[in-house]
Amino acid sequence: MDSKFLPDIKKTELDNAVAAGDYQGVFDLFVQPLHEEMYKRQDFTFMDELSEGQQLLLSYDYVRMQVLQGGFIQFIQNGYVGLLLNMPEWLSELGATEVAEVLDSVLKVYVLNRELLDKSTTVEEFAMLYNELKEFEQLDETFHHLDADTIKLLAEHATGHAHHFATIR
Numbered sequence: 001m002d003s004k005f006l007p008d009i010k011k012t013e014l015d016n017a018v019a020a021g022d023y024q025g026v027f028d029l030f031v032q033p034l035h036e037e038m039y040k041r042q043d044f045t046f047m048d049e050l051s052e053g054q055q056l057l058l059s060y061d062y063v064r065m066q067v068l069q070g071g072f073i074q075f076i077q078n079g080y081v082g083l084l085l086n087m088p089e090w091l092s093e094l095g096a097t098e099v100a101e102v103l104d105s106v107l108k109v110y111v112l113n114r115e116l117l118d119k120s121t122t123v124e125e126f127a128m129l130y131n132e133l134k135e136f137e138q139l140d141e142t143f144h145h146l147d148a149d150t151i152k153l154l155a156e157h158a159t160g161h162a163h164h165f166a167t168i169r
Helices: 011-019 023-041 044-049 052-077 087-094 097-112 114-118 123-132 135-160
Strands: none
Touching: 011 023, 023 044, 023 052, 023 135, 044 052, 052 087, 052 097, 052 114, 052 123, 052 135, 087 097, 087 135, 097 114, 097 135, 114 123
16 A cells, blocks of 8 residues: 655755664654654554555554563553554565564464453553563563664665655655
8 A cells, every 4th residue: 555644854864864874863764754643643543544664664663662661561551562463474575584573473472361461450460460471571582682683674675665655855
């Protein structure tokens, strides 16, 4: 699906980030306007207007913001697990098979522990989830390890197919 939302990105900013090898900067140039529009609308149905590539960037950024801060348990408890559904396939298509496998494993652990993970928790109960669901520890660690390479891959893909992600001016 083509995007109904193509933000403007300054060519000079993109060129400078690419020339500097600043993959995080390139990634941010493509994903920040999506976050801004989502925040402005206050509605996740905005995702339906985005191309698969844009959905992947935005979804991946939500994953990393949560997981790098509090792990997959925090990500799931904050209600974002639905963002994972298409990500393993999309990431595999781009060659990010290791991180795709991690996210697929997260979904499997989630399904096996859905009742426990979907219930509302107090702060104490939330903290106990980390003791009860140790299988997430390795998944969190592997995700952390793969993040920089995944960002690089996503930034290179977005740059190479920029017209699917933004209008470069």
